[in-house]
Structures are given as structure tokens and as C-alpha cells.
Amino acid sequence: MKPIGGYFELEFREGEHYHKNAIKLSTARQCLEYILLARKYKKINIPYYTCDVLLEPIKKLGVEYNFYHINEMLEPIFDKVLDKDEALLYTNYFGLKQNTVLSLSKQYKNLIVDNAQAFFSSPVKHTDTFYSARKFFGVPDGAYLYTDYPLDKKFPPYVPNLHTKHLVGRLVHTAEMYYNDYKESECAFSNMEIHSMSILSEHILKALDYQQIIQRRRENYMILSHHLNNLNKIKFNISDTDDVPMAYPFWNDKVNLRHSLISQKIFIPKYWQCVFEWTTAQDIETEFTERLYPIPIDQRYKEKEMNYIIDHILE
Ligand SMILES: Cc1ncc(COP(=O)(O)O)c(C=O)c1O
Structure with a gap:
């Protein structure tokens, strides 16, 4: 039983996550690590046009990686037949490439959809898909993962105590004043072990309209x-x-x-x-x-x- 009465903690409207049925982790790169572990991939193809932090789990797990180019419509220039233990990662750029995601999912069983830029794009059935909440909302962390291959493992929740300053600071002062705090909060995720979503982000993400x-x-x-x-x-x-x-x-x-x-x-x-x-x-x-x-x-x-x-x- 939690203590009853006394001073109040922050209060939020009690709603629901947008991605109710997803696994809730801390960052998108941790979702990729989870997928690589769960699917035991040995190789992955990633676009040149993406964020370098995705290499953290790939290098950590010693997965071989190849880059591929995209065209002027942000679509992959890729026609390789994938090995059984080889994945293709595609980014749903700006949340505007759902049609490309759908057609790739028909072509490639081992597709991983990076929806870090596409929080509201629906996951495709039987396709590993992840989301990062920080790119869309004022939260310290938060990522969602859809996969048919759940790991039988519990992860400790991320505790962002030191890394909420920029969120509160920008609200009451200016963006410029807290830019360094924001950068520090981002650096804290570098090479972090897999964590579940922080309790603070859970509350915020369940309260949004x-x-x-x-x-x-x-x-x-x-x-x-x-x-x-x-x-x-x-x-x-x-x-x-x-x-x-x-x-x-x-x-x-x-x-x-x-x-x-x-x-x-x-x-x-x-x-x-x-x-x-x-x-x-x-x-x-x-x-x-x-x-x-x-x-x-x-x-x-x-x-x-x-x-x-x-x-x-x-x-
Ligand atoms: C397209 C894309 N995927 C993945 C990531 C990694 O997200 P996270 O910082 O939540 O690990 C980023 C980060 O900017 C990104 O831009």
C-alpha cells in the first residue's frame, strides 16, 4: 500500500496511451536493440539518411550493417533478397511515408519500421515497428514497440530526475536558456541499457488529448x-x-x-x-x-x- 495523504505529487488527467498495446520502453534505439535481440538478426540494412544513434545497439550487439540510398521521394533504392537472419530498416520520413511502409511490408518479412518521425502512423500487422515520443511531445523519454517476438524479461524504468529541467524551464522561461539542459538530457541516452518508459512519461502520455x-x-x-x-x-x-x-x-x-x-x-x-x-x-x-x-x-x-x-x- 502506498502512503495515504500528505503533500501532493504532480497530477495528470488519467487517460490512455495512444499506443495502448505496445511494449513501452525509453528510447527508439532501445526498441531496435530489443528487436535485434528478440529476432537474433545477424545483419541489418539501414538508410544513409537516418540518425547515427541507431548504430549504438547495432554495434553493441556486433550486428553487421550495410547502408542503402533513398531516392528523391524518400523511398529506398533497394532490391536485395534478404537472408533469413537479415533485416531491412526503413524510416517513415516525417510521418508521410506510410504507403511505402505498406508496400515494403508486403515485399519483406524482415522489415523493421522506424516510426520515430511518425508517431501516429499505424503499425503494420506482424511487422516490428517502433516509435519515439520525445520527437512529438514534451516528455523526458518514451518509446513504443510492436513486435510478435516479446522477450521474457523485465526492464527497470528510466528515472529522469535530473533530466526534466528543460521541459519545465522552457515552459516558464525561454528555449535558449535551457538548450544545454536539453542537450544533456539527450546525451544521457547514449549507450544506455534497455529501460522501460519512465513513470513521468507514462503519466504525461496518458494525459494528452x-x-x-x-x-x-x-x-x-x-x-x-x-x-x-x-x-x-x-x-x-x-x-x-x-x-x-x-x-x-x-x-x-x-x-x-x-x-x-x-x-x-x-x-x-x-x-x-x-x-x-x-x-x-x-x-x-x-x-x-x-x-x-x-x-x-x-x-x-x-x-x-x-x-x-x-x-x-x-x-
Ligand atoms: C529517424 C530516427 N530514428 C531513431 C532515432 C532514435 O531515437 P531515440 O533518441 O528515441 O533513440 C532518431 C533520433 O533522432 C531518429 O531521428
Whole structure:
């Protein structure tokens, strides 16, 4: 029995996880480690256009890896027949590539879907799929995994005590003041053993109004599409789909757009710095890292912020 009465802890609305039936871990890379352990893969094919932290579990477990290229529509250039103990990992880029995920799942039994950028994309039956909550919400950690191969093992929950400062700090002060704390909280995940989701993230993720979040993201995306599509070299129309994007990917040749937006306090992340090491200047992945700008469309913002971004880009 827990103590009764006394001072109060933080309180949250008691709702449900969006991914109710998934295994709840701490980070996406830990989900990949779990899959590699459960499926005993010896080899994995990963895109050049991805985050280098995915190599942590691959190297830790001594799994052989090969990179593959993607095309201008963010689809794999890959036609290898996979060995039994070999996997293909594909990233559902910006939450806009569910159709590609579906067709790959028909072609490859050993597909691993990285939905770190696609929190709201449904898992495909019998396909190992993982999600990372930090890319979509203000939580210290949180990842979801769907697999038909559960490990018979319990993992200790991640305790983020020291790594919640940026979440509270940005709420009451400025993003800039807590950027270093945010970086530190991210570094803490480096080479961390598999943990289950922290109790704090569980509470936050069960309290969110997902339907409102979905609607906001889709509306914001459509505002940006309407005004920027004619300047964008890559276009994804979401009006005929259920896609809920992570960001509006804007591919444009304008030099220094990222810096000029940052000077207006519009923060545009760079996906991903490691790509410069892995590829050459001629490769499409270098171009994407340099000039495919993920413009924020998340639930914190409405039409006013979208128009502010549009005005600065058009300027
Ligand atoms: C596409 C993609 N997959 C996986 C990851 C790893 O996520 P996590 O930091 O939750 O391990 C990232 C991290 O940025 C990512 O961008």
C-alpha cells in the first residue's frame, strides 16, 4: 500500500496511451536493440539518411550493417533478397511515408519500421515497428514497440530526475536558456541499457488529448502546404490520407534559409549531421541534410505562427 495523504505529487488527467498495446520502453534505439535481440538478426540494412544513434545497439550487439540510398521521394533504392537472419530498416520520413511502409511490408518479412518521425502512423500487422515520443511531445523519454517476438524479461524504468529541467524551464522561461539542459538530457541516452518508459512519461502520455493534437498538426501542415508548395521541390498531399506529419518538409535551394529563420527564432533542426560523414556531396542524402528543412507544425502552434513562418520564408 502506498502512503495515504500528505503533500501532493504532480497530477495528470488519467487517460490512455495512444499506443495502448505496445511494449513501452525509453528510447527508439532501445526498441531496435530489443528487436535485434528478440529476432537474433545477424545483419541489418539501414538508410544513409537516418540518425547515427541507431548504430549504438547495432554495434553493441556486433550486428553487421550495410547502408542503402533513398531516392528523391524518400523511398529506398533497394532490391536485395534478404537472408533469413537479415533485416531491412526503413524510416517513415516525417510521418508521410506510410504507403511505402505498406508496400515494403508486403515485399519483406524482415522489415523493421522506424516510426520515430511518425508517431501516429499505424503499425503494420506482424511487422516490428517502433516509435519515439520525445520527437512529438514534451516528455523526458518514451518509446513504443510492436513486435510478435516479446522477450521474457523485465526492464527497470528510466528515472529522469535530473533530466526534466528543460521541459519545465522552457515552459516558464525561454528555449535558449535551457538548450544545454536539453542537450544533456539527450546525451544521457547514449549507450544506455534497455529501460522501460519512465513513470513521468507514462503519466504525461496518458494525459494528452491526441485527437486535438492530430487535428492541429494536420491543419498547420495544410496551411504551410497551401502557401509553400509552389516553392517546394518535394510535395506530400495529406488531404486524402490519415497521415499526421512530424514537420512540413520544405526542400528549397535558398542558401542560408535555416540561419535566417533561426535569426527570427524559428528553430529548424538538421536531420542528420552524421549524414555528412556517411555520404558524399553528390548524394541526395547530403542535399536533404543541407536543404530539406523540417518546418515545425506541431500542436503548440496555430495559424498565427504558421503565417509568421510563411511570411519569413517568402521574404
Ligand atoms: C529517424 C530516427 N530514428 C531513431 C532515432 C532514435 O531515437 P531515440 O533518441 O528515441 O533513440 C532518431 C533520433 O533522432 C531518429 O531521428
